[in-house]
Amino acid sequence: MLLENIKSEYNQYKNQAEESAFFQLREKAFAEFDKSGFPTIKNEEWKYTNLKSIFDKNFKSTCVSSASVKNLLVDSLFNSIKANKLVFVNGSFNPELSSIIEKDSAIVISNLAKARKENTIVFDAHFGNYAKIENESLNAMNTALMSDGAFVYVPSNKKVENPIIIINVVDANDMNVLSQPRNLIILEKNAEACIVESYISVGVNASFINVVNEIYVNENAHLEHYKIQQQTGESYQNNYTQIFQEANTNINQVTLTLDGTMVRNNLHFYMNGKNCDTLLYGLYITEGSNHIDNHTRVDHAMPNCQSNELYKGIMKDKSTAVFNGKIMVHLDAQKTNAYQRNQNVLLDPEASINTKPQLEIFADDVKCTHGATIGQLDEEPMFYLRSRGIPEDVARKMLLNAFADDIAEKIKIPELVGLLEQLIEEKL
Amino acid sequence: MNEIEKIGNQTLSPLGRVGEGLLSIKNLKAEIEGKKILNGINLEVKAGEVHAIMGPNGAGKSTLSAVLAGRADYDVTEGSVTLDGKDLLDMSAEDRAREGVFLAFQYPIEIPGVSTTNFLKTAVNEKRKYQGLEPMEATDFLKLMRQKMEFVEMDKSLTSRSLNEGFSGGEKKRNEIFQMAMLEPKLSILDETDSGLDIDALRLVSEGVNKLRNKDNAYIVITHYQRLLDYIVPDFVHVLYKGRIVKSGDASLAKELELKGYDWIKAEVEANAKII
Numbered sequence: 001m002l003l004e005n006i007k008s009e010y011n012q013y014k015n016q017a018e019e020s021a022f023f024q025l026r027e028k029a030f031a032e033f034d035k036s037g038f039p040t041i042k043n044e045e046w047k048y049t050n051l052k053s054i055f056d057k058n059f060k061s062t063c064v065s066s067a068s069v070k071n072l073l074v075d076s077l078f079n080s081i082k083a084n085k086l087v088f089v090n091g092s093f094n095p096e097l098s099s100i101i102e103k104d105s106a107i108v109i110s111n112l113a114k115a116r117k118e119n120t121i122v123f124d125a126h127f128g129n130y131a132k133i134e135n136e137s138l139n140a141m142n143t144a145l146m147s148d149g150a151f152v153y154v155p156s157n158k159k160v161e162n163p164i165i166i167i168n169v170v171d172a173n174d175m176n177v178l179s180q181p182r183n184l185i186i187l188e189k190n191a192e193a194c195i196v197e198s199y200i201s202v203g204v205n206a207s208f209i210n211v212v213n214e215i216y217v218n219e220n221a222h223l224e225h226y227k228i229q230q231q232t233g234e235s236y237q238n239n240y241t242q243i244f245q246e247a248n249t250n251i252n253q254v255t256l257t258l259d260g261t262m263v264r265n266n267l268h269f270y271m272n273g274k275n276c277d278t279l280l281y282g283l284y285i286t287e288g289s290n291h292i293d294n295h296t297r298v299d300h301a302m303p304n305c306q307s308n309e310l311y312k313g314i315m316k317d318k319s320t321a322v323f324n325g326k327i328m329v330h331l332d333a334q335k336t337n338a339y340q341r342n343q344n345v346l347l348d349p350e351a352s353i354n355t356k357p358q359l360e361i362f363a364d365d366v367k368c369t370h371g372a373t374i375g376q377l378d379e380e381p382m383f384y385l386r387s388r389g390i391p392e393d394v395a396r397k398m399l400l401n402a403f404a405d406d407i408a409e410k411i412k413i414p415e416l417v418g419l420l421e422q423l424i425e426e427k428l
Numbered sequence: 429m430n431e432i433e434k435i436g437n438q439t440l441s442p443l444g445r446v447g448e449g450l451l452s453i454k455n456l457k458a459e460i461e462g463k464k465i466l467n468g469i470n471l472e473v474k475a476g477e478v479h480a481i482m483g484p485n486g487a488g489k490s491t492l493s494a495v496l497a498g499r500a501d502y503d504v505t506e507g508s509v510t511l512d513g514k515d516l517l518d519m520s521a522e523d524r525a526r527e528g529v530f531l532a533f534q535y536p537i538e539i540p541g542v543s544t545t546n547f548l549k550t551a552v553n554e555k556r557k558y559q560g561l562e563p564m565e566a567t568d569f570l571k572l573m574r575q576k577m578e579f580v581e582m583d584k585s586l587t588s589r590s591l592n593e594g595f596s597g598g599e600k601k602r603n604e605i606f607q608m609a610m611l612e613p614k615l616s617i618l619d620e621t622d623s624g625l626d627i628d629a630l631r632l633v634s635e636g637v638n639k640l641r642n643k644d645n646a647y648i649v650i651t652h653y654q655r656l657l658d659y660i661v662p663d664f665v666h667v668l669y670k671g672r673i674v675k676s677g678d679a680s681l682a683k684e685l686e687l688k689g690y691d692w693i694k695a696e697v698e699a700n701a702k703i704i
Contacts (some may be wrong), residue, residue, distance in 0.1 A: 381539045387497050388551040388607060389525035389558070398550065402541025402590075 002055045002208070003038070005178065009061060010144055021124070022116065029133050029143035036137040048322045048354045049264050049293040054236045059178035059208050061147065063092040066173045072202045073097060073167065077228070077419050083163040083196075084109050090171055091147030091179035091209075101162055108153040109164055112182055115151035122153055126186055130214040130242040130270075138238050142212040146182035154191035156218075163194040163224075163413055168211070170231060172203030183213045187221040194224035194412070199260075201231040213241040217249045219273065226411055227255040228420075229263055240266045247273025247302070254410045256420065257284040257292050258427060264293045271298070271305045271333075282311035283407035285427055286319030286351070293322035300333040300363075309340040312407055314400060314428065315351035323355040327370065331362040340370040345377060345403065377403075400428045450475045450646050451615055456507035457671075458495050465491040467671035468507065473615065476643040480657055480682060481650045483668035484690040489650045490534065492668070493619040496648075497531035498524045511615060525551075526558040528614030532604040532621055539591040544603070547591050548573065548610050555611065576609040580636040598629030605636035616640075617648045622656040634659030654686035667693055 010030050017023045038055050039046040069089055073079065086109065087097035093111040100109050108119060116123050133140040150166040168181055187193055201207055209231070217223050223243075231237060237260055245251065257263050269278055284292045298307045313321050323342045344353045357370040377399050385395035401424065408420045451473040458466040465488045473479055483489050495502050496509065498521030509516040511527055519527065539547075552572075553563040564572070577584055582602050592600050601621055608616055618637070622630055637647065637660050649660055657665070657679065665681040666673045669690070674697050675681065685693075 380537050381542075383499060383521060384533070384537055384539065385542075385547070385551075386521040387525055387531050387533075388547070388611065389522050389555045390547075390550050391522050391554060392520070394550060394554065395522075398542055398547070399539070402539065406541050 002057060002059055002178075005059055006033075006141060006145065013145065025128055026144050029140045030145075032133045033137050033140035033144055036135065036140070039137060045295065045324075048320075049262070049291065051262075054208050054262070057176055057206055057208075059176045059206070061145070061178050061180070062090055062175065064174055065089040065092075065094065065171050066203075068173060068202050069169050069171050070097070072169060072200060076167070076198070076200055077416060077423070078165050078167065078196075078198065081163070081165070081413065081415055083165045084160075085165045085167060086111065086150045087167045087169065088148060088150075088181055089169045090177050091149075091168075091181050093148045102160060104158060104161075106155050107158055107160055108151065109160075110151045112149045112151045112184060115153075115184070119151065119153060122186060123151075123184070126214065126216050127184055128214075130216065130244045131212045131240055132242075136240070138210055139212055139240055142180045142182060142210050142240075146180045146212070149182035149184070151183070152185045152193065152195065154187045154193050154221075156188040157190045158188075159192040160194065163196055165196040165198060167198045167200065168209065170199070170201035170203070170207040170209055170235065172201060172205040172207045172233065172235075174203070174205070176205045177203075177207045178210075179207070180210045181212075183211070185213070185215040187217045187223055189218045190220040191218070192222045194226075196226045196228065196413075196416075199229045199231050199237060201233055201235050203233060206234040206236070207231070208236040209238075211237070211239045213239075215241065215243040217243065217245050217251060219246045220248045221246075222250045223252075224412055225251065225253045227253075227265070229255075229257045230259045232259055234261050236261055237263045238266075239264065242268045242270070245269060245271045245273065245276045245278065248275045249273070250277045252279045252410065252412070253281070254407065255280075255282040255294065256408065257282075257294070258423065260290060260292065262291045264295070266295045266297075268297045269299065269307070271300055271302055271307075274302050274304045276302070276305040278305070278307045279410070280307065280309040280311075281407050281410045283404055284311075284313045284321055285316075285404065285424070286313070286321050287316040287427075288319060289317070290319045291321070292319075293324075295322075295324045297326045297328065298338065300327070300329045300336045300338060302332060303334045303336070305333065306337040307339070310407070311342045312403060313342075313344040313353060314347065314404060315344065315353055316347045318348070318350045320351070321353045323353065323372070324358070325356075325370070326358040326360065327368060329359075329361040329363050329366050329368065333363045334365045336363060336366040336368065338366070338368045342372040343403075344372070344374045345400065346374065347376075397425075397428060401425055404428065450512060452508075452510045454508045456495070456509060457505045458491060458502045459505055460491070460502050465502070465671055466495065469668075469671070469673060471666065471673065473646045473648065475614070475646055477664065478641065478647040478649060478660060478662045480662035480665045481648060481668055481673075482652065482654075482665060482682060482685060484694070485652070487668040488671040489652075489668055490619055493531055493617045493648070493650055496524075496617055497521060497529060522554070523558075525611070525613075526555045530608050530611060530613035530616045532601070532608060532616060532618045534620040534623055536592050536600040536604055538593045538595070540593050542591045544587040544589065544591050545573065548607065551607075552610060573610070576606060579639060580606045580609050581632060582606045597624040598626070598632070601625060601629065601633050602636065605633055605640070609636070609640055613645065615646050615648070617650065619650050620652065621649070622651055622653060630656065631659060654682045657682045669693060669697055
């Protein structure tokens with residue numbers, strides 16, 4: 001079972017590990033994981049997402065990569081897109097499949113294992129600072145046993161010219177695969193970057209990918225951050241992202257979950273300075289018996305910040321989804337503007353969504369709204385289209401596409417948006 | 429001809445004009461949630477004609493347009509409606525449209541994310557498919573669109589936007605007329621098209637309709653006020669009250685209503701009811 005797999009993997013690692021601060025962190029993380037174990041549905045944060053089916057299976061970390069990975073990449077959304085590409089197969093960095101086109105050598109686009117040795121100062125200053133391991137046992141598990149991941153460092157006043165695409169491939173051709181990628185992204189003052197996280201998979205066996213992203217955005221920096229999840233087959237994903245914002249930062253975050261047996265996203269923003277502006281968009285499309293859970297949290301810790309969140313879901317068949325959005329306005333965060341909306345369309349009688357928008361406000365001079373809707377497509381637009389001779393099924397598709405494309409269009413890579421809209425149309 | 433004829437339940441052709449019969453409504457009764465709204469409407473519309481339907485608030489004007497266009501909220505309890513001899517009530521809303529019915533909405537809604545161009549291309553090609561025709565070539569379609577836009581004096585920039593999104597009231601109504609021009613319906617129902625329009629917008633919209641009028645199509649213009657009928661001059665004016673057509677006449681009836689209001693008609697109906 002997974003727990004035994006983890007323990008034995010850790011013991012193996014421990015026997016070979018050399019004494020270092022990094023090893024100490026892993027020891028601490030493993031102790032934390034060992035203490036709290038996997039989250040269960042008794043934990044309020046995991047009430048609607050039962051991980052039991054993962055824990056009852058055997059998974060193995062492996063760096064095995066088969067020939068089919070190459071074809072998968074050719075067929076992926078990103079093949080024709082001009083970008084820096086970092087490819088990880090089952091958590092291991094694959095330099096042959098990766099390509100870095102950025103010319104400015106001050107900008108580091110690399111893998112974490114390498115950066116730990118070559119960019120030690122930055123690595124030590126940030127690694128493990130943002131994704132907490134206390135009471136977050138899956139973060140602790142990642143910290144203890146992470147494989148590799150992306151490392152991006154953009155120095156002050158630098159702009160990364162082309163998007164950076166971190167492609168995580170799960171190759172489950174030979175066995176049930178466990179992989180634990182760990183990404184560290186640093187934007188220094190007034191820096192600018194566009195980063196895409198992609199998850200794709202191949203193979204008949206099950207996979208569990210447990211991701212942790214730590215992202216630090218220094219003053220006046222601008223980050224475009226997109227997460228595109230489209231793992232097929234029996235695939236489980238837990239994805240934790242902590243974004244730490246200093247003053248005057250500007251972030252546009254889009255999460256598209258288009259496939260996956262079970263996906264849990266934990267997306268956290270912490271606004272540590274004034275005048276931050278954060279946009280969070282999400283789209284989840286579920287079918288079959290898939291389950292997608294988006295937990296977001298925005299911490300308004302300082303005054304004059306703004307956050308605007310819109311998550312949309314389309315649920316088909318017997319699939320289920322969860323949305324839990326928390327906006328936390330701290331005592332000092334006066335003049336906060338925080339908006340949150342969650343809109344869901346259920347296409348089949350057995351599909352379901354549990355949605356919980358939450359606002360906790362400790363400051364008194366703020367503007368906050370939140371709300372959730374669940375339903376079928378609106379009758380009025382439907383009748384309008386039909387009254388022009390468009391049959392019901394075509395009208396429904398048009399409206400669903402419009403509903404979903406609205407989120408895809410928040411991505412600022414036009415050729416990618418086009419491909420995504422095609423993909424969404426095929427799915428609906 | 430200023431004389432106003434009072435029509436009971438018989439079908440009417442007050443001015444004795446002869447054209448091709450297009451729409452035939454016989455004893456139409458409809459209700460919503462058990463509330464009777466239409467209580468036996470009779471109306472014959474021939475190709476080339478414009479019929480105005482006027483009446484006080486709550487008379488059933490908008491219900492009539494909704495029932496004709498195929499809105500599902502209403503139950504038709506009695507009567508028949510045929511278009512070119514085909515049973516309209518038996519058809520879905522989309523089939524009615526493809527047979528040639530067009531409803532210009534009182535409040536055209538905004539549909540974010542659906543582009544006007546894509547929407548119209550779908551509508552035009554669905555109609556062609558229904559008629560057994562091949563879909564239009566993209567270039568032909570764009571040419572047609574440009575042509576019709578000029579025809580109804582619609583701003584080109586509007587079609588690159590989402591359907592009605594952020595349009596002013598006047599732009600929305602003009603977009604309805606533009607769609608009408610694109611789809612070339614046999615029967616157009618203008619549901620209080622004048623509501624919320626200033627005089628300039630009203631003139632533009634009316635000019636669009638007048639340009640589209642020909643001997644093969646017909647219009648039902650539903651309005652509360654006579655104002656619109658100064659621009660779109662009707663062949664017939666009918667007064668709807670309590671779900672029935674209680675009076676019919678020519679364009680002068682609308683002027684009389686403008687002058688005297690609806691009370692005298694209400695009084696007349698009540699008086700007749702007492703006699704009977």
